[in-house]
Amino acid sequence: MSSKIELPPTYKDIEDLIRVDRLPTIWCPGCGIGIVLKTLLRAIKKSDIDVDRHVIVSGIGCAGRVSGYVRLDSYHVLHGRAIPFAIGIKLAKPELEVTVVSGDGDIVGIGGNHFIHAARRNHDINVVIVNNMIYGMTGGQVAPTTPRGARTTTTPYGNIERSISIPLLAIAAGATYVARWSVLHVDHMMNSFIKMFRHKGFAVVEILSPCTLFASRNGIELLQLYEILRRKCKIVSNPDPWESHIDIFGDKPIILGEFIEIERPSYEELVWSSIRG
Amino acid sequence: MEREKLLKPGTYFMTGNTAVAEAALIAGCRFFAGYPITPSSDLMEHMARRLPQVGGIFIQGEDEVAAINMVLGASAAGLKAMTATSGPGLSLMEEALGLGFMLELPAVVVDVQRVGPATGIPTLGAQGDVMQAIWGSHGDREVVVYAPSNVQEAFDLTIDAFNTAEELRLPVIILLDELIGHGYGRLRVPNLDEIRIVDRKKADIVEGYMPFKTHVLVPPFAEPGKGFRLHMTGLVHDERGYPVIDRDATERLLTRLLLKVRANRDRLVSYEVYPCDGIDKAEVMIVAYGSIANIVKCALKRLKAHGIKAILFRPKVLWPMPDVELCKSVESYGVENVLVVEMNYGQYLYLVRAALLHCPTPYRFVSITPGFYPSPKELSERILRVLS
Amino acid sequence: MSPTAKVRGVVHLISDLCKGCGICVWICPRNVLEMSDKVNRFGWRIPRVKNGCVGCKLCETYCPDLAIWVEVVRNGT
Numbered sequence: 001m002s003s004k005i006e007l008p009p010t011y012k013d014i015e016d017l018i019r020v021d022r023l024p025t026i027w028c029p030g031c032g033i034g035i036v037l038k039t040l041l042r043a044i045k046k047s048d049i050d051v052d053r054h055v056i057v058s059g060i061g062c063a064g065r066v067s068g069y070v071r072l073d074s075y076h077v078l079h080g081r082a083i084p085f086a087i088g089i090k091l092a093k094p095e096l097e098v099t100v101v102s103g104d105g106d107i108v109g110i111g112g113n114h115f116i117h118a119a120r121r122n123h124d125i126n127v128v129i130v131n132n133m134i135y136g137m138t139g140g141q142v143a144p145t146t147p148r149g150a151r152t153t154t155t156p157y158g159n160i161e162r163s164i165s166i167p168l169l170a171i172a173a174g175a176t177y178v179a180r181w182s183v184l185h186v187d188h189m190m191n192s193f194i195k196m197f198r199h200k201g202f203a204v205v206e207i208l209s210p211c212t213l214f215a216s217r218n219g220i221e222l223l224q225l226y227e228i229l230r231r232k233c234k235i236v237s238n239p240d241p242w243e244s245h246i247d248i249f250g251d252k253p254i255i256l257g258e259f260i261e262i263e264r265p266s267y268e269e270l271v272w273s274s275i276r277g
Numbered sequence: 278m279e280r281e282k283l284l285k286p287g288t289y290f291m292t293g294n295t296a297v298a299e300a301a302l303i304a305g306c307r308f309f310a311g312y313p314i315t316p317s318s319d320l321m322e323h324m325a326r327r328l329p330q331v332g333g334i335f336i337q338g339e340d341e342v343a344a345i346n347m348v349l350g351a352s353a354a355g356l357k358a359m360t361a362t363s364g365p366g367l368s369l370m371e372e373a374l375g376l377g378f379m380l381e382l383p384a385v386v387v388d389v390q391r392v393g394p395a396t397g398i399p400t401l402g403a404q405g406d407v408m409q410a411i412w413g414s415h416g417d418r419e420v421v422v423y424a425p426s427n428v429q430e431a432f433d434l435t436i437d438a439f440n441t442a443e444e445l446r447l448p449v450i451i452l453l454d455e456l457i458g459h460g461y462g463r464l465r466v467p468n469l470d471e472i473r474i475v476d477r478k479k480a481d482i483v484e485g486y487m488p489f490k491t492h493v494l495v496p497p498f499a500e501p502g503k504g505f506r507l508h509m510t511g512l513v514h515d516e517r518g519y520p521v522i523d524r525d526a527t528e529r530l531l532t533r534l535l536l537k538v539r540a541n542r543d544r545l546v547s548y549e550v551y552p553c554d555g556i557d558k559a560e561v562m563i564v565a566y567g568s569i570a571n572i573v574k575c576a577l578k579r580l581k582a583h584g585i586k587a588i589l590f591r592p593k594v595l596w597p598m599p600d601v602e603l604c605k606s607v608e609s610y611g612v613e614n615v616l617v618v619e620m621n622y623g624q625y626l627y628l629v630r631a632a633l634l635h636c637p638t639p640y641r642f643v644s645i646t647p648g649f650y651p652s653p654k655e656l657s658e659r660i661l662r663v664l665s
Numbered sequence: 666m667s668p669t670a671k672v673r674g675v676v677h678l679i680s681d682l683c684k685g686c687g688i689c690v691w692i693c694p695r696n697v698l699e700m701s702d703k704v705n706r707f708g709w710r711i712p713r714v715k716n717g718c719v720g721c722k723l724c725e726t727y728c729p730d731l732a733i734w735v736e737v738v739r740n741g742t
Contacts, residue, residue, distance in 0.1 A: 005681055008734035010725060019508075022519060023682060024730055029709065030686030034729025052504040057350075060511075068508065068520055073501035075353060076510035076520070077346070078376050084310075084343040088350020088358070089501065091334045092308055096354070096502050114346075117339035186726055223691045271336070275329050 014041040017051065019071050026065055028136075030222040032183030032209030033063050036130050039186050040101065041070060043193030049097045056099055057086040059106035061137045062211075063130035066101040080110030083118045086125050094124070094268045097197055104131040104145040104206075108164055112144070119173035119202045124266035126196040126203045129166060132211035133248065140213035147248045151217045166206045167244040167259040176201035178259040180244065182208035182229045185256060192258070201266045208233075208246075208254065218249070229254070279331040280469065289464040293431040293457035294320035294361075296464050297387055298327060300432040301359055303466075304439035305474055306385070307333035308358035310347035312340055312366060315399040316455040317389035320361040341366040345373040345386070349448075352382040353509065355479075355500040357439055361387035364397070364406045367413065367450075374448045375414035378534060380509045381496070383442035383477055385435070387451045389458040392648040401648030402455030404567055407624040410450045411596045417531060419538035421449040421545055422596040424566045428462030434593065440475040441545065445537045446495050452595065454620070456568040456650060480505070494537045538597060548599040550606055551589040552577070561587035561664065562612040564603070564629050566595060569620050569645060575653030576660060583661060588612075595625065600632030607636045615640040616660060620647050674720030675736040678711060682732035685709035689724035689733050698724060 005023050007015050018041065027033050044054050051072065058067035060079035067074035073096075077085045082100045090098045100107070107115050107129045118125070134152055135141040142152040144164045151158055170178045177199045179192040189207060196203035210225035225248075234253035244255050284299040291299075298320050301309075309328055311321035321337070328335040334351070338344035344360045351358040362370065367388045377384050392398035393405045410422045421441050423434040435451060442449045480497035482504055499505040512520035513527050521527075538545065551574055561580070565573045570591040580587045590606055592599050607615065615638050617626045622644050633640055641663050645651055651659070676697065683705055690698045690712055701713035712733075720737035 006679065007682075007731055008677065008679060008725075010734045011731055018731075019519070024684065024707075024732075027729065029684035030688055031729060034731070035727060037729075038731060052506075053502055055501045068510065071506050073506060074508045075350075075380075076508070076512065077349075077380075078372060078511060081342060081346040081373065081376075084338065084346035085350040085353070087336075087343075088308070088310065088347035088352070089354040090350075091336065091347070092351040092354035092356040092358075093502055113339055114343050117343070183729075184727065223687055226688065226691060271334060275332055275334075 011038070014038065014045055017041045017044065017071050019069050022069060025069055027062060028212045030210070030212055031062065032132070033066065033130050035183040035186065036128065036189070036207050036209065037066050037069060039189050040128065040193055043190050043197070044072070047194055047197040049197055053096050054099065055089055055096045056101055057082045057089065058100065059102040059111060061103040061106045061135065062132070063101060063103035064106055080106055081114065082106065083111060083114040083125070083127065087118060087123050090123060090125050090268055091271065094272055099126040099128060101128045101130070103136070104129055104133065104166070105135045105143045108166055108169060109144045116169070116173040119170055119175040119204070121267040122174055122176055122201045122264050124200055124202070124268045126205070129204065129206045130209045131166060131206050132209045132214060133163070134211050134214045136211045136213050140217050147246060149249065150214070153217070163246065165241070165244045165246070166204070168241045170204040171241050171260050174202070175204045176260065176262050176264050177203035180206040180208070180256050180259065182233050182256065183210070184226065184229050184233065185235070188235070188256070200269065201264055282330045283469065284466050286466050286468045289466065290461055291428065291464055292319070292459055292461055293425070293428045293453055294389065294459065295323055296428045296432040297361070297435045297451065297453070298323040300435035301385065301439065302327060302331055303469060303472060304357065304436050305476065306357045306359050306439060307331065308348065308351035308356040309333070309360065310336045310338050310344040310351070310358070311360050312338050312344045312362065314363045314366045316391055316402070316458050317361040317363050317387065320387065320389065320458070341369040342373065345370040348384050349373060349377050349380070349382050352384050353380065353501065357383065357443065359385040359387065361389065363389050363391045364393045364409070367406055367409055371409070371413040372415070374420070375416060375418050376511050377448035378414070378418045379511050381446040381534070382448070383446050384448040385438045385442055385451065386448055387453065390452060390454040398648045400455065402568065402620070403647035404454060404569065404620040405624070405647055406452060407595060407621070410452055417535060419535050420447070420596060421538060421594065423449065423451045424593060424595045425451070425453060425457060426567050426570045426591065427457065428460070428464050430593065431457055432464055432466070436472060436474070440473065443475045443477040444495070445541065446477060446498060447537060452567065454568050494533060494540060542597040545594055545597050546599045546602060547593040548602055549591045549593065551591060556586065556588060557610065559586045559588040559610040560613045561585055561616060562590050562607060562610065563587055563616045563618055563660070564590045564625070565618040566592050566625065568650070569618055572651060572653055572656050573618055576657035579653060579657035580660060585661070585664065598628045598632065600628070600635070603629065603632045604636035607638055612638060614638070614664060616643060616663065618643045618645065618656070620645040671740040672720045673738045673740065674718035674722070675738060676714040676718050676724065677734050677736060678714070679732045680705040680711050682730045683709060683711045684730055685711055686729070687712070688727050688729065692723045692727050694721060694723065695719055
């Protein structure tokens with residue numbers, strides 16, 4: 001970028017956490033990932049953990065590019081393998097605060113097996129899943145989170161598969177903090193990010209984010225997708241995971257909230273206490 | 278202190294898998310992630326018991342892909358890390374070995390080979406993973422592949438493997454087979470301070486430190502949590518570690534990564550000519566490695582009894598290949614016939630054939646049915662048949 | 666008189682960061698923003714600010730590209 005880009009003064013608080021020299025970002029106009037990025041960085045700044053102890057690991061996909069824009073120790077690894085890589089770092093250096101930031105396809109699609117077992121073992125890492133319900137980076141193919149009936153490049157006649165509910169999967173697998181917000185719920189998102197940093201154990205924060213490919217494939221404008229989120233999202237205190245299935249075009253409300261917040265010894269705590277005896 | 282928990286100097290009688298595990302601990306390995314697979318599970322089990330005793334971390338992943346990526350994560354955090362698997366597992370790990378190469382992360386992967394392809398014969402040894410070990414991942418990737426042929430070498434080459442991984446900052450592979458892995462053999466362990474142990478060169482905080490900016494082949498390693506604010510990406514990246522789509526940056530990065538092994542070829546190559554003395558002329562040279570080379574050594578005596586003077590050329594490091602050295606031996610011993618003996622249907626054969634382009638010599642291939650080790654007598658008879 | 670009446674916002678746009686996605690236009694509760702015919706150096710159409718901004722900062726909060734910000738001005742300050 002030839003001209004030196006100046007961030008607005010209101011971003012002074014996180015300016016040193018952004019690789020400003022790499023802006024503007026690669027994401028499409030209107031993509032919600034940018035909102036997640038700046039909220040995450042604000043949460044990192046507000047967390048009582050030294051910025052140099054935060055590590056971001058991301059997989060492949062649009063949300064996977066987050067690691068390239070944060071001016072933190074960051075690793076951009078293989079598609080679906082961010083979680084095991086992050087676990088390797090956390091096990092080796094438990095004093096680091098390790099956060100995986102990636103997309104729905106990366107985490108519960110190709111990376112599903114790692115997601116399930118990392119939750120089961122309750123590793124002390126944070127997983128931010130930006131769920132745009134499609135494989136965006138590769139042009140808009142169907143994902144495990146794509147609602148039934150939705151059109152994508154690989155479901156030209158409408159998706160016949162039932163989509164997965166990330167909160168339900170996470171809880172069933174053993175995650176001890178699970179929350180879901182949308183990119184329109186910045187304060188709740190920020191609060192969950194701060195909580196996940198403090199949480200000892202496997203913390204999952206799913207963020208619903210409109211994708212322009214998902215919108216155009218289904219014959220609507222991107223802003224109509226934002227409108228759907230604004231209208232249909234319903235914040236519920238201790239929401240029922242069984243109600244968390246999303247049917248973006250149906251009339252059922254999209255349930256947001258904190259699905260679970262329990263304490264269970266984290267894997268790292270157990271393994272390190274057994275070594276130190 | 279952890280040191281007393283390491284294997285004491287002395288002579289032991291143990292399996293190859295155990296020797297590899299103990300050598301790894303001595304080399305400084307403090308992280309093991311694996312997944313059960315015959316015939317390497319016992320190596321993992323040994324690590325499960327021993328690593329905590331030396332303050333290391335052991336974890337069994339949900340699959341081989343998890344295991345190797347955890348190893349890379351631990352290595353990125355600064356630990357010496359390894360995994361052990363067999364053919365099928367190595368196939369699953371290949372993509373991650375490419376990532377380890379691109380992020381320049383030291384790691385040691387042990388492949389205790391079994392009969393393939395597919396499930397094959399899990400309990401019987403073979404040498405069918407040579408090509409996969411050397412060319413397994415995608416894109417242009419270099420690797421160093423070790424092939425011990427007995428328990429002592431399983432120990433020694435594991436130390437070398439960790440040193441090379443740390444020195445060159447890349448994943449390396451040790452190829453055993455089930456016979457060496459599970460077979461008992463003699464192991465002499467020297468005093469620990471006699472063993473050369475290498476640690477990766479660490480970067481220190483320097484303003485404007487650029488993780489991949491280097492006039493040397495191997496940039497100093499930057500650890501997370503030290504304020505480097507480093508970025509490591511599997512995308513082609515420039516000196517700052519930023520993803521970039523640019524011809525020069527791509528050329529600079531990929532050639533540097535490849536040169537780490539290719540420019541150090543002479544230092545990495547390691548082989549044995551057997552018998553090393555008492556013979557200066559040999560019309561036959563047998564090329565073999567790993568456990569099969571031991572059987573060839575016994576067969577040489579029988580060939581001699583049949584009036585055939587033969588030598589064994591045994592690479593200990595399969596890759597980079599000792600091609601120049603092989604030709605030198607062909608010329609210096611006046612070899613007229615080269616015989617490649619492998620427990621597969623032709624893999625290292627292709628490299629030997631390529632090497633012989635520089636010293637054209639008739640060559641033949643003796644393939645041993647994977648899983649079924651021939652007796653020296655049987656092997657010498659097959660060799661005699663092939664030569665006649 | 667509602668307390669906000671005295672509050673006024675001045676909307677600033679960093680045109681080099683804007684991608685013309687229109688989220689700010691959509692989310693502004695006072696319809697102070699509208700897409701203009703001007704184009705930034707990447708060819709994205711950028712928004713234009715009419716008056717009437719009450720300084721609620723929703724556009725700033727939800728801009729994914731950190732391209733718009735609001736300077737809140739309290740009358741009499």
